[in-house]
Amino acid sequence: MRTLLVLGGARSGKSRHAQTRAEAEAGALVYVATAQPFDDEMAERIARHRADRGPRWRTIEAPLDLATTIMAETRPDAVLLIDCLTLWASNLIFAERDVDEATAALVGAIGATRGPLILVSNEVGLGIVPDNALARRFRDVAGTINQAVAAAVDEAVFLAAGLPIRLKP
Template identity: 45%
Template sequence: MPHDIHFVLGGARSGKSRTAENLAFDRFKAMTSDDAQLLYIATAQAFDDEMQARIDLHQQRRGDAWKLIEAPIDLANTVKLYNSPQIVMMIDCLSVWVTNLLIGDHNIKAETEKLCHNLENSQATIYCVASETGLGIVPDNALSRQFRDESGLLNQHVAALADHVYFVTAGLISKLKP
């Protein structure tokens, strides 16, 4: 069975996660198999109260149909582990994952290649969420510029292999691909 990858991009608080959640949930509801699973692959880690509040908001909004899998670093292997046509998974978010790799001094290029390989070879229906970070000002420090660049390169790779790409602005959805 060929892969079915949906990529949802947008700025901060654009509605991209809610859009991906709705798309994934609708796909899950349309599945006829009793073995179907709806997975939320979370990359965020609560290092402070503000991030915990964001995580709590997402959890409240999703409801009980979702099974939570936390993958702040080992995202590629998590995608590979849940390689089944009975799975609908949402990865939220690739930009946070890049941040985790960056601050953990991981090999971002190698992890990106592994993730893209596992996405492309998965039989699951996958919804990836990422921030579009290249539309603002040029950051004033090297670490922020590295994040922007690594995130932009990952977004290009995922968009190239995705079957569907959406851009969300102010809660409005624009379909970019196909």
Template identity: 50%
Template sequence: MSSGLTFILGGAASGKSEFAEILARTSGKPLHYLATSQPFDHEMRQKVDIHRARRGTDWTTHEAPLELAPVLEALPTGAICLLDCATFWLSNHMMAESDLDAAQSRLLRALSDCPAAVIVVSNEVGQGIVPADALSRRFREAQGRLNIALAARADLVVQVVAGLPNVLKGKLP
């Protein structure tokens, strides 16, 4: 049922979210934004405010830090949804001590069943040093597995580095 999956990944502050927003806007479809962050501190609230201001008022925003399936499955046909981001979603599940395999399976199934086109933004976390602690290593491995699964299902995969898109799979519209 999916109308297309685009996967945008890159490092922190690489320009991936802004690129994904531009890609969504140029689709000409009704815009939906699926926010996964939980702004627990002042810095994160500021980041959320910057993202909101940049998007403007023509987006319908849905907030879902953990369970994305109900939102994805309820999106209208012919719309486009920017899910920003898979990294926060995964860390939320890790903090909640969720079953990561089950959560990932639910997300992938919901993306397949989604009637709207979806752009998923995620961080590439595997290009740095090996983390010193077990929790960070577990997160890096889980994020890598999630990114591989998303890229495998996506029609278009773009890596953003220093604000520049590098198409890894598919073709930009």
């Protein structure tokens, strides 16, 4: 594994699977969090996840500038885990960033990594069409990012109930 996408639903075991894969690699462990604590529910979830990871992990926050962060942190003896692209998509929309440009920069960074890189993302397009236009926009953006990243990585899995289905290679 050089670059890996872990795709799945909410509570599908994505993050745990990604962490287990990361911890099986040699080297330092760097957790790149895209989450921002907008409310108490989110703040509590972030704190719980950080405690679950334990002290082996160093955490960096990168709600928007993912490509820059990857390029600054990637090195042969460190594993980078980006968790997750779906929140990043949401952050880009709220910050009114150019999503296509940010996605292209991320794809460029994936191709230029000097060590293992694991990206976690939600599949959000398998329910019925959302009522409101913003949710539809978010769903489109998240799906477009997933496709671009899946095409760029060496390996991709889809998690269901904690169990991986191989997408590639």
